[in-house]
Amino acid sequence: MQPFTRLTSRTVAMPAANIDTDQIIPARFLTTTTRQGLGQQLFADWRYDAAGLPRADFVLNRKESAGAQILVAGRNFGCGSSREHAPWALSDYGFRAIISTEIADIFTSNALKNGLLPVVVPEAVSAWLLAHPGIEVRLDIAARTLTLPDGTDVPFPLEAFAQHCLLEGVDELGFLLARRAEIEAFERRQQ
Amino acid sequence: MMQPSRTLFDKVWQSHEVSAGTADVPAVLYIDLHLIHEVTSPQAFQVLRERGLTVRRADRTLATMDHSTPTRSAQVFGGAPIALDSAARQVAQLEHNCAEFGVELLAMHHAQRGIVHVIGPELGLSQPGQTIVCGDSHTSTHGAVGALAFGIGTTEVGHVFATQCLLQKKPKALAINVSGRRTEGVTAKDLILAIIGQVGVDGGTGHVIEYRGAAIEALSMDERMTVCNMSIEAGARAGLIAPDEVTFEYLAGRPRAPHGDAWQRALEGWRSLPSDAGARFDREVSVDAAAVEPMITYGTNPGMVIPIGASIPERRGDAAFARALSYMGLTAGQPIKDQKVNVVFLGSCTNARLSDLRDAARVLRGRHIAHGLTMLVVPGSQEVKRQAETEGLDRVFLDAGAEWRESGCSMCLGMNGDTVPRGAYSVSTSNRNFEGRQGAGARTLLASPLTAAACAVTGRVTDPREFL
Numbered sequence: 001m002q003p004f005t006r007l008t009s010r011t012v013a014m015p016a017a018n019i020d021t022d023q024i025i026p027a028r029f030l031t032t033t034t035r036q037g038l039g040q041q042l043f044a045d046w047r048y049d050a051a052g053l054p055r056a057d058f059v060l061n062r063k064e065s066a067g068a069q070i071l072v073a074g075r076n077f078g079c080g081s082s083r084e085h086a087p088w089a090l091s092d093y094g095f096r097a098i099i100s101t102e103i104a105d106i107f108t109s110n111a112l113k114n115g116l117l118p119v120v121v122p123e124a125v126s127a128w129l130l131a132h133p134g135i136e137v138r139l140d141i142a143a144r145t146l147t148l149p150d151g152t153d154v155p156f157p158l159e160a161f162a163q164h165c166l167l168e169g170v171d172e173l174g175f176l177l178a179r180r181a182e183i184e185a186f187e188r189r190q191q
Numbered sequence: 192m193m194q195p196s197r198t199l200f201d202k203v204w205q206s207h208e209v210s211a212g213t214a215d216v217p218a219v220l221y222i223d224l225h226l227i228h229e230v231t232s233p234q235a236f237q238v239l240r241e242r243g244l245t246v247r248r249a250d251r252t253l254a255t256m257d258h259s260t261p262t263r264s265a266q267v268f269g270g271a272p273i274a275l276d277s278a279a280r281q282v283a284q285l286e287h288n289c290a291e292f293g294v295e296l297l298a299m300h301h302a303q304r305g306i307v308h309v310i311g312p313e314l315g316l317s318q319p320g321q322t323i324v325c326g327d328s329h330t331s332t333h334g335a336v337g338a339l340a341f342g343i344g345t346t347e348v349g350h351v352f353a354t355q356c357l358l359q360k361k362p363k364a365l366a367i368n369v370s371g372r373r374t375e376g377v378t379a380k381d382l383i384l385a386i387i388g389q390v391g392v393d394g395g396t397g398h399v400i401e402y403r404g405a406a407i408e409a410l411s412m413d414e415r416m417t418v419c420n421m422s423i424e425a426g427a428r429a430g431l432i433a434p435d436e437v438t439f440e441y442l443a444g445r446p447r448a449p450h451g452d453a454w455q456r457a458l459e460g461w462r463s464l465p466s467d468a469g470a471r472f473d474r475e476v477s478v479d480a481a482a483v484e485p486m487i488t489y490g491t492n493p494g495m496v497i498p499i500g501a502s503i504p505e506r507r508g509d510a511a512f513a514r515a516l517s518y519m520g521l522t523a524g525q526p527i528k529d530q531k532v533n534v535v536f537l538g539s540c541t542n543a544r545l546s547d548l549r550d551a552a553r554v555l556r557g558r559h560i561a562h563g564l565t566m567l568v569v570p571g572s573q574e575v576k577r578q579a580e581t582e583g584l585d586r587v588f589l590d591a592g593a594e595w596r597e598s599g600c601s602m603c604l605g606m607n608g609d610t611v612p613r614g615a616y617s618v619s620t621s622n623r624n625f626e627g628r629q630g631a632g633a634r635t636l637l638a639s640p641l642t643a644a645a646c647a648v649t650g651r652v653t654d655p656r657e658f659l
Binding site for chain 1: 209215259345347357396510623
């Protein structure tokens with residue numbers, strides 16, 4: 001994983017609540033055996049019509065959304081299936097952070113492991129961001145803050161360990177592998 | 192010194208801590224049983240290969256194939272190829288990965304194959320007090336035996352492969368106390384749909400649910416699995432139920448449950464698992480089972496649910512609600528009863544165990560499904576299929592005009608090509624009514640096997656109590 005310290009980007013707004021992982025990446029695309037290339041199918045059923053053509057009214061198909069790396073979404077983003085294909089698809093498309101008032105548990109865990117930052121903010125901040133799509137904001141992982149265009153810093157929760165992994169670009173597997181002696185001791189006690 | 196009162200969840204969690212969590216580092220949690228399937232494991236095996244790692248405890252790992260597998264006998268047992276090339280490749284990849292890393296696989300032709308969350312308890316592998324994970328959100332099903340069972344992502348599948356452990360922050364505890372007696376025609380599915388309707392699709396976020404109370408104790412194991420299965424539909428990390436005599440009777444004699452002296456020793460440990468009197472939960476919710484009616488969803492998440500005799504609510508000014516109804520082709524204020532139905536799906540890890548098939552057969556026996564309607568019956572496992580055939584349930588379904596298939600996830604998520612046509616209405620015993628879940632443009636109404644069978648007979652949304 002690449003170290004992830006800060007990000008300044010315009011936002012894309014998807015105000016719907018309960019955007020589930022079946023919308024983020026429909027199940028029919030899960031027969032892949034790699035992590036790459038899923039960005040093409042991100043939000044496939046909202047993004048393309050039955051003939052496979054882009055729907056002009058879908059936010060990601062609008063010119064002003066191009067290049068935005070932060071998705072602002074309604075409450076309970078990423079609910080449903082545990083498929084890690086959802087953060088893979090979002091990352092592959094180019095998103096690096098999701099802002100919402102609430103983000104589902106398994107999605108949060110999966111996102112963090114792929115350098116996709118889940119940012120939970122208070123209702124008023126979310127409502128303002130959803131009402132001002134395309135605005136440029138700044139995320140600082142060391143400070144755990146979202147900076148709005150007027151300079152207001154909004155703190156967001158991020159577990160110390162997840163923060164460390166993002167900042168250093170390290171993954172959890174190395175940490176777990178280093179605990180081998182403790183794991184072996186546990187297994188001996190369990191027998 | 193006296194131990195403080197602990198919940199079932201506390202006990203299972205603490206007994207699996209390789210190291211406890213601190214402010215800086217999450218707990219290292221040991222995993223007793225790791226179930227894998229073809230969809231969420233290939234990229235994890237690839238990580239092992241890239242980093243030169245092995246599967247640390249192949250003896251605690253079991254693979255099956257269920258999501259992208261065909262349900263037509265000719266494709267399962269040879270003759271016809273798997274219809275989707277990508278699905279065929281994924282199945283072949285799992286076979287290759289399991290052989291390379293020494294993981295036991297219940298492959299396509301295996302007599303014990305089935306949906307991963309059906310076969311775990313069925314084989315007696317899922318046991319009280321265990322930690323169980325799988326790269327699948329419905330792993331919560333195994334909580335029915337009193338295990339802490341939860342879904343994980345593919346990166347974490349790799350962690351468990353390599354270390355048999357996960358880094359986890361301990362979730363909060365939510366007690367859902369269900370009192371009262373269910374009335375005739377009200378199933379475990381109706382109960383959990385009513386619970387989700389009450390707490391909301393994010394009501395359990397950050398929590399592990401313990402279902403408690405007289406109405407939960409009265410449930411059979413199959414019914415407990417239906418309830419725990421849909422914990423994730425309330426946003427919860429897991430759902431579990433204290434093990435009791437019902438649990439022990441269910442597990443006794445199952446092929447991979449402990450036997451002989453080991454069974455006696457296990458039983459002793461299991462009896463100490465239930466939450467202590469006075470154990471504290473972070474939150475508690477009360478539900479009266481006697482007030483629950485047969486439930487059906489009308490929208491695009493499982494919390495959009497009403498009693499079958501009710502009308503779709505009105506929520507003026509709620510754009511998401513309006514969008515959901517527009518997708519469903521339904522109107523606020525409309526009674527859900529008598530809504531036209533095109534497809535009925537009886538299957539999934541929620542409702543494809545033997546008792547579910549018996550429920551549906553109770554309605555369908557001597558009747559025929561409506562003209563023009565398609566009904567798919569997909570048993571949860573090959574074992575369920577054999578038992579159903581022994582009882583003659585397959586004849587009931589076939590005589591009624593339904594299709595009788597091999598086991599798998601099938602039309603719950605349509606990965607294997609079993610899909611609902613665009614715009615069609617499906618009454619499904621599965622767990623998710625998300626947009627496109629059963630196929631692009633499919634409109635799903637979630638209900639119990641009893642309700643699904645009643646809808647199949649009339650071709651309209653029908654109260655199952657009319658047939659009982």
